[in-house]
Amino acid sequence: MEIGAGEIVAATGPSGSGKSSLIAVIGGLERPTGGEVKVLDIDLTTAGEAARTDLRRRNIGIVFQSFHLVPAMSALQNASLPLMLAGNFEAESEAAKMLARVGLSHRLNHRPSALSGGEQQRVAIARAFAAEPRLVLADEPTGNLDQATGDEVVGVMFDLVRETGASMLLVTHDESLAARCDRTIAIDNGKVRDTVGS
Known part of the structure; x- marks a missing residue:
């Protein structure tokens, strides 16, 4: 399978089919056990930990179902974390702009426990997009949200993908969420079974 620049692709399939593993391998969080995985011309099959970390830090944003925010940090600190790790001296300023973009300029100093589920996912989205990644990986981003909140969060995420030219x-x-994407890939038992869309 391939994902083109600026393309939004959905991966669907039953639980245990390998969807989350696919995200982990593409994101450099797990090493592939076979085949070939190339992300932005980096071969993750042979790349070492440092190379995978550098790729993730510079070019990949990840949004998880369970948010993965640091409880002791404010929304602003959470969103600026990848920028700080990359040595960006304007980390908080740039993160504040991204939080404003996702509608949270009034919640910058709130910790995750003081935020709703939808607000926490918006912080996670701001964090994923803060470093202007070329690829965004989203693993069940609406799984812990009600339908209305999930629709709002996805709308924000799709807008950011279109604005930045990132792939997702x-x-x-x-x-219904998969239908909003440019293309859908069906995964079954670790294999791509079908592709629907352009």
Whole structure:
């Protein structure tokens, strides 16, 4: 399978089919056990930990179902974390702009426990996009949200993908969400079974 520049692709399939593993391998979080995985011309099959970390830090944003925010940090600190790790001296300023873009300029100093689920996912989205990644990986980003909140969060995420020109691979069980993507890839037992769309 291939994902083109600026393309939004959904990966669907039953639980245990390998969707989350696909995200982990493409994101450099896990090493592939076979085949070939290239992200932005980096061969993740042979790349070492340092190379995978550098690729992730510079070019990949990840949005998880369970948010993965640091409880002791404010929304602003959470969103600026990847920028700080990359040595960006304007980390908080740039993160504040991204939080404003996702509608949270009034919640910068709130910790995750003081935020709703939708607000926490917006912080996670701001964090994923803060470093202007070329690829965004989203693993069931609406899985812990009600339908209305999930629709709002996805709308924000899609807008950011279109504005920045990033590519996105979105893992979801939600057929209506998959239908909003440019293309859908069906995963079954670790294999690509079908591709629907342009």
